[in-house]
Amino acid sequence: MSDPHVVILGGGFGGLAAARALADSPVRVTLLDRQNHHLFQPLLYQVATAGLNPSDISAPIRHLLRHQENVTVLLAEATSIDAAAKTVVLTEGSISYDYLVVATGATHAYFGHDEWASRAPGLKSLEDAVEIRQRFLLAFEAAEREQDPERRKAWLTFVVVGAGPTGVELAGAMYEVARHALKEDFRAINPADARVMLVEGLDRVLPTYSKDLSAAALKSLHERGVEVRLNTRVTRIDDDAVMMGDELVGARTVVWAAGVAASPLGRFLGAPLDRAGRVKVDASLRVPGRPEIFVLGDLASVVQDGAPVPGVAQAALQGGEQTAANIMRSIRAQELAPFRYRDLGSMATIGRNAAVAAIGKAEFTGFFAWLMWLFVHVMALVGFRNRVAVIFSWAWSYVTFNRGSRLITRRVPPTLLSHDEDDDQPGALQTTGDASTAASEKPSAEARSAP
Amino acid sequence: MSDPHVVILGGGFGGLAAARALADSPVRVTLLDRQNHHLFQPLLYQVATAGLNPSDISAPIRHLLRHQENVTVLLAEATSIDAAAKTVVLTEGSISYDYLVVATGATHAYFGHDEWASRAPGLKSLEDAVEIRQRFLLAFEAAEREQDPERRKAWLTFVVVGAGPTGVELAGAMYEVARHALKEDFRAINPADARVMLVEGLDRVLPTYSKDLSAAALKSLHERGVEVRLNTRVTRIDDDAVMMGDELVGARTVVWAAGVAASPLGRFLGAPLDRAGRVKVDASLRVPGRPEIFVLGDLASVVQDGAPVPGVAQAALQGGEQTAANIMRSIRAQELAPFRYRDLGSMATIGRNAAVAAIGKAEFTGFFAWLMWLFVHVMALVGFRNRVAVIFSWAWSYVTFNRGSRLITRRVPPTLLSHDEDDDQPGALQTTGDASTAASEKPSAEARSAP
Numbered sequence: 001m002s003d004p005h006v007v008i009l010g011g012g013f014g015g016l017a018a019a020r021a022l023a024d025s026p027v028r029v030t031l032l033d034r035q036n037h038h039l040f041q042p043l044l045y046q047v048a049t050a051g052l053n054p055s056d057i058s059a060p061i062r063h064l065l066r067h068q069e070n071v072t073v074l075l076a077e078a079t080s081i082d083a084a085a086k087t088v089v090l091t092e093g094s095i096s097y098d099y100l101v102v103a104t105g106a107t108h109a110y111f112g113h114d115e116w117a118s119r120a121p122g123l124k125s126l127e128d129a130v131e132i133r134q135r136f137l138l139a140f141e142a143a144e145r146e147q148d149p150e151r152r153k154a155w156l157t158f159v160v161v162g163a164g165p166t167g168v169e170l171a172g173a174m175y176e177v178a179r180h181a182l183k184e185d186f187r188a189i190n191p192a193d194a195r196v197m198l199v200e201g202l203d204r205v206l207p208t209y210s211k212d213l214s215a216a217a218l219k220s221l222h223e224r225g226v227e228v229r230l231n232t233r234v235t236r237i238d239d240d241a242v243m244m245g246d247e248l249v250g251a252r253t254v255v256w257a258a259g260v261a262a263s264p265l266g267r268f269l270g271a272p273l274d275r276a277g278r279v280k281v282d283a284s285l286r287v288p289g290r291p292e293i294f295v296l297g298d299l300a301s302v303v304q305d306g307a308p309v310p311g312v313a314q315a316a317l318q319g320g321e322q323t324a325a326n327i328m329r330s331i332r333a334q335e336l337a338p339f340r341y342r343d344l345g346s347m348a349t350i351g352r353n354a355a356v357a358a359i360g361k362a363e364f365t366g367f368f369a370w371l372m373w374l375f376v377h378v379m380a381l382v383g384f385r386n387r388v389a390v391i392f393s394w395a396w397s398y399v400t401f402n403r404g405s406r407l408i409t410r411r412v413p414p415t416l417l418s419h420d421e422d423d424d425q426p427g428a429l430q431t432t433g434d435a436s437t438a439a440s441e442k443p444s445a446e447a448r449s450a451p
Numbered sequence: 452m453s454d455p456h457v458v459i460l461g462g463g464f465g466g467l468a469a470a471r472a473l474a475d476s477p478v479r480v481t482l483l484d485r486q487n488h489h490l491f492q493p494l495l496y497q498v499a500t501a502g503l504n505p506s507d508i509s510a511p512i513r514h515l516l517r518h519q520e521n522v523t524v525l526l527a528e529a530t531s532i533d534a535a536a537k538t539v540v541l542t543e544g545s546i547s548y549d550y551l552v553v554a555t556g557a558t559h560a561y562f563g564h565d566e567w568a569s570r571a572p573g574l575k576s577l578e579d580a581v582e583i584r585q586r587f588l589l590a591f592e593a594a595e596r597e598q599d600p601e602r603r604k605a606w607l608t609f610v611v612v613g614a615g616p617t618g619v620e621l622a623g624a625m626y627e628v629a630r631h632a633l634k635e636d637f638r639a640i641n642p643a644d645a646r647v648m649l650v651e652g653l654d655r656v657l658p659t660y661s662k663d664l665s666a667a668a669l670k671s672l673h674e675r676g677v678e679v680r681l682n683t684r685v686t687r688i689d690d691d692a693v694m695m696g697d698e699l700v701g702a703r704t705v706v707w708a709a710g711v712a713a714s715p716l717g718r719f720l721g722a723p724l725d726r727a728g729r730v731k732v733d734a735s736l737r738v739p740g741r742p743e744i745f746v747l748g749d750l751a752s753v754v755q756d757g758a759p760v761p762g763v764a765q766a767a768l769q770g771g772e773q774t775a776a777n778i779m780r781s782i783r784a785q786e787l788a789p790f791r792y793r794d795l796g797s798m799a800t801i802g803r804n805a806a807v808a809a810i811g812k813a814e815f816t817g818f819f820a821w822l823m824w825l826f827v828h829v830m831a832l833v834g835f836r837n838r839v840a841v842i843f844s845w846a847w848s849y850v851t852f853n854r855g856s857r858l859i860t861r862r863v864p865p866t867l868l869s870h871d872e873d874d875d876q877p878g879a880l881q882t883t884g885d886a887s888t889a890a891s892e893k894p895s896a897e898a899r900s901a902p
Contacts, residue, residue: 066635
């Protein structure tokens with residue numbers, strides 16, 4: 001008789017942890033993911049702001065599991081789940097299971113404004129990060145060519161919607177790049193004139209943190225020059241402007257760091273879902289009535305001590321390990337253990353030398369919190385090679401204020417550089433602004449670039 | 452009176468060298484490129500084979516020139532040149548010049564078979580390299596899922612067309628990756644079974660090198676397991692097979708490293724072109740009858756001592772420096788100096804510990820040539836940060852046999868994983884082949900993946 005077959009959907013923190021925890025158990029494991037790589041999502045904002053390379057924060061899933069002989073990794077996309085037939089349907093073919101672990105996570109949600117997706121990309125995948133990096137860097141290129149002051153200002157205004165950890169970290173990093181890394185590179189604009197705005201619907205940044213840490217983070221953001229709008233909702237996103245509250249702000253670059261929607265695979269399990277589409281599981285992370293299906297990580301809705309377990313890497317990791325143990329208990333016909341999330345602490349960085357961290361009841365801010373953040377994230381990075389590469393990149397950025405990954409790899413999208421052709425200013429590409437960086441002998445290149 | 456305006460088209464080796472050499476001269480320089488980055492093309496094959504990150508071999512042009520105050524860098528694409536009006540037409544607007552340096556290089560040519568472009572991408576840009584890396588890595592993923600032995604073989608067969616330096620380096624690196632870096636990662640296939648074929652129409656590899664070095668390179672390729680077909684032309688490229696000579700070889704992944712076509716901008720200069728579209732310039736690299744237009748690098752057709760100057764980085768670099776000096780002579784109404792290409796040597800690497808190099812009359816092969824290659828390429832890399840990053844990546848790869856950039860970032864193209872649906876083998880994803888790597892306890896995952 002062959003060993004029971006455990007199928008794991010998703011190679012994120014949860015799925016990978018479950019596969020690893022099953023290493024020496026008498027089960028056959030198949031891990032499916034539609035990407036070939038595991039992604040260290042907490043550092044995605046560093047790729048979006050040109051600090052790290054995509055490959056610094058990712059590693060091929062099959063490489064991570066290469067020594068684990070009971071695991072097969074397949075690059076495949078699941079389209080639905082037939083729980084009655086114990087089968088996962090793929091875009092091609094299907095795969096049957098004895099135990100199923102669904103760990104396909106979440107994506108961003110636009111609260112009924114899906115038309116904003118193209119104007120305000122979210123940050124969940126490496127593609128997202130590279131897309132945002134592209135837009136961020138191209139905005140400075142467009143501003144350098146733009147001659148109309150208002151339009152130039154819109155190119156140099158960056159709006160981040162949502163002040164959770166991702167939004168805070170993105171806004172902080174964007175401002176630092178504009179202020180330091182790009183400092184000397186332009187002639188017509190001063191990148192330090194860039195305006196970074198962080199918009200939050202609730203009354204504080206980092207709403208899931210304590211009020212003290214929120215206040216510390218807000219102070220840090222202010223000191224750095226990020227403009228924070230609290231109690232403010234975004235109601236319109238046009239090509240060149242964002243309506244936030246009663247204010248219409250000219251801005252070309254918008255990043256979405258607000259809503260979360262669970263993976264659509266949750267809908268096929270016949271289980272109740274919460275408002276964000278997360279699957280309401282039992283105390284052992286099982287689907288009610290389907291004792292062979294486990295759901296974990298961002299896709300699971302778990303309430304503990306009256307509060308929802310947050311959608312963070314630690315919860316997914318712990319859920320994966322717990323699930324692996326419970327599958328083995330189930331095979332041995334033992335009673336399953338309930339899942340209990342242990343909060344090991346949370347932290348967010350606002351920029352160079354500044355972060356906030358909560359560990360148990362202790363809270364930290366400033367430089368010390370930033371060092372903690374650095375240490376924890378580097379140690380947690382999967383794969384030693386990445387760890388060294390990231391330390392190197394960060395040390396380099398820290399010393400030089402520079403960014404190593406300022407690549408625009410795709411062809412310039414015409415819309416990003418397009419403007420009206422009705423203006424007629426045949427002379428020079430004007431070199432306004434900024435006496436401090438681009439120096440006195442600025443060339444007035446005879447570009448007839450209609451503003 | 453303002454300083455003369457020098458417009459440089461292209462931020463490759465030639466254009467960048469010209470801009471740098473004009474640093475302290477009383478001219479205004481505008482450098483245009485449609486990419487934001489300068490690319491170290493000789494190492495592009497390392498990106499295509501997952502050894503280096505795109506940002507390891509590239510740097511933002513404006514960052515490289517940030518301290519040079521008489522230079523403006525613009526991200527823009529030139530569509531034509533109006534030599535009579537001394538104006539370059541851009542996709543938006545135009546720019547006028549007193550002196551024009553055209554250094555827009557070359558791309559690959561399919562010898563009248565442009566329909567091959569999608570099946571057999573060339574390797575000229577970072578996008579090309581990432582595309583080839585994608586196909587290369589996905590082929591192993593597809594082979595892992597494929598159950599039909601013939602079709603699996605086609606997924607594991609890689610054809611490189613053209614045995615110049617790029618072709619030789621690509622084929623060597625591909626074989627090494629399959630043999631070492633992917634060794635333990637798969638269950639159903641043994642990546643070392645991959646077949647790498649190098650097809651050349653002439654009678655030897657590296658045809659521009661001496662016969663001795665060609666023979667040494669061929670021997671190295673054979674020893675490594677690359678199959679070389681000389682005197683063989685590719686006449687058909689289908690979805691799953693390549694016709695080379697009289698032989699039809701099942702192969703899914705084809706890379707084009709054969710022809711070269713000069714940038715189309717050369718056609719607007721009113722000068723005679725050679726067969727590849729290169730501009731026939733005078734002894735000072737000027738367009739005949741247009742003493743204010745210089746053409747250099749891969750776009751220039753220069754004959755020296757009866758032989759054409761090769762399209763290599765050194766020739767572009769020297770042309771750029773010479774042109775900067777000649778522009779200053781022209782401004783001072785002095786006589787221009789003729790361009791003279793000095794061959795500083797050429798080298799190509801076949802893989803780990805093996806390369807061939809010619810420096811003056813001296814020739815080197817094997818490990819010593821490889822060390823020379825390593826040294827020269829690392830030292831030549833633009834920007835100190837890249838240099839350190841590349842040394843690190845290479846040292847890491849060398850010690851671990853691993854590759855750091857095995858990223859598939861875009862969504863899997865359906866064609867790459869598609870296959871007939873008529874076969875019906877409901878059972879296991881078969882785990883054939885390869886007793887040596889994936890060990891005894893291979894799981895027979897119950898994937899119903901139609902072969």
